[in-house]
Amino acid sequence: MRVREDFRTLTGIEKTAIFLLALGDEQSAKLFSHMKEDEILEISQTMATLGKVSSSVVERLFIDFAEQMTSSNSLIGTMDSTERLLSKAGVSKDRISAIMEEIRGPAGRTMWEKLGNVNEEVLASFLQKEYPQTVAVVLSKISSDHAARVLAMLPNNFAIEVIHRMLRMESIQKEVLDDVEKTLRTEFMANLARSTRRDSHELMAEIFNNLERAVESRIMGQLEQAAPESAEKIRSLMFTFEDLGKLDGTSIQTIVRAVDKDKLPLALKGATDTVKDLFFSNMSERAAKIMKEDMASMGPVRLKEVEEAQQYIVNVAKDLESRGEIILAKGNSTEDQMVF
Numbered sequence: 001m002r003v004r005e006d007f008r009t010l011t012g013i014e015k016t017a018i019f020l021l022a023l024g025d026e027q028s029a030k031l032f033s034h035m036k037e038d039e040i041l042e043i044s045q046t047m048a049t050l051g052k053v054s055s056s057v058v059e060r061l062f063i064d065f066a067e068q069m070t071s072s073n074s075l076i077g078t079m080d081s082t083e084r085l086l087s088k089a090g091v092s093k094d095r096i097s098a099i100m101e102e103i104r105g106p107a108g109r110t111m112w113e114k115l116g117n118v119n120e121e122v123l124a125s126f127l128q129k130e131y132p133q134t135v136a137v138v139l140s141k142i143s144s145d146h147a148a149r150v151l152a153m154l155p156n157n158f159a160i161e162v163i164h165r166m167l168r169m170e171s172i173q174k175e176v177l178d179d180v181e182k183t184l185r186t187e188f189m190a191n192l193a194r195s196t197r198r199d200s201h202e203l204m205a206e207i208f209n210n211l212e213r214a215v216e217s218r219i220m221g222q223l224e225q226a227a228p229e230s231a232e233k234i235r236s237l238m239f240t241f242e243d244l245g246k247l248d249g250t251s252i253q254t255i256v257r258a259v260d261k262d263k264l265p266l267a268l269k270g271a272t273d274t275v276k277d278l279f280f281s282n283m284s285e286r287a288a289k290i291m292k293e294d295m296a297s298m299g300p301v302r303l304k305e306v307e308e309a310q311q312y313i314v315n316v317a318k319d320l321e322s323r324g325e326i327i328l329a330k331g332n333s334t335e336d337q338m339v340f
Contacts, residue, residue, distance in 0.1 A: 136165035205237035
C-alpha cells in the first residue's frame with residue numbers, strides 16, 4: 001500500500017476525503033448530510049482508494065485549512081443554505097416561501113422595482129388576464145417607457161379600457177395598492193420565480209462549455225464514472241464547436257457573416273474536415289480560397305488559442321440563436337434534426 005507523503009501532489013477531492021476521514025465518523029456524517037448524492041459518491045470513491053496518508057500530510061492539510069479560513073473575510077452563501085438556515089431557525093414554511101420568492105424574483109427592493117425588471121412580453125401576457133383597473137394601477141407604478149412597451153402588447157380593446165381607467169384614476173388608496181401588490185406577489189412573481197429557475201444540469205453544461213478542452217474531458221470522464229446519468233444529461237445540453245457541423249447551410253452563412261473574420265481561420269485550423277468543408281462550401285469560392293491560404297500561412301498554432309477562437313464562434317452562434325436567427329442542435333440531441 002503506497003503512503004501519501006507529499007501534500008503538494010494532492011488533488012482537491014483527495015484533500016476533502018482526508019479531511020473528512022480525519023474529522024471522524026460523527027462530524028463527517030453531519031457534513032455528508034448537506035451534500036448531494038453524486039458528491040458523496042465521488043468523495044467516498046476517493047476515500048476508498050487513498051491508501052495510507054502520513055501524519056505530516058494530515059497536519060499540513062489542517063494548517064492549510066486554518067490559514068485559509070483566517071485569511072479570508074468572505075463566505076459563500078447559496079439559495080439552499082439560506083433556506084436550510086431559515087428552517088432551522090424555526091421560521092414557518094409560509095414565511096420561508098415568501099422570503100425565498102423575494103430572493104429568487106427579479107432584482108429590486110420593492111414589488112414595483114421588480115416588475116420593472118420583468119420582460120414586457122411576460123408581464124403583458126399576465127396582465128391581459130387581469131381586471132383593467134388592476135392593470136391601470138400596475139402601469140401607473142412602473143416606469144413610463146416600460147409601461148409603454150407593455151401597453152403596446154395588450155389587445156387593442158383591452159388597452160383602450162386600461163387607458164380610460166388610467167385617465168380617470170386619481171390618488172390610489174393604500175388598500176388598493178396593497179391588494180394589487182398581494183395579487184402580483186402570490187400569483188405572478190412566485191410563478192415567475194419557479195418558471196425561471198435554471199435547471200442545474202443546464203447550468204453545468206454552460207460551465208463545461210467554457211472549460212478548457214483538456215479540463216472538460218478530464219472532469220467529464222470522472223463524472224461519467226461517478227454519475228453516468230448526470231454526465232449524459234450535461235453532455236446532451238452542451239454545445240461545442242463540432243456541433244456546428246449539424247447546422248444547415250443558411251445557419252452557417254449567418255454565422256460567417258457575424259463572426260470576426262480573423263478568428264474564423266484560427267477556429268477552423270483545429271476543426272474536423274467535416275466542419276471545415278461545411279464552412280468552405282457555404283462561402284464564395286474566392287472567400288474559401290483566401291480562408292484556406294490564411295490557415296496555411298499560420299503554421300503551427302497553440303491549441304489553447306484554437307480553443308479560445310472556437311469558443312468565440314460558439315458564443316456568437318448562441319447569441320444568434322437567442323435572437324432567433326438560427327437554431328442550434330446540442331450534444332447528442334436529435335430534437336432539432338429535420339426529416340424530409
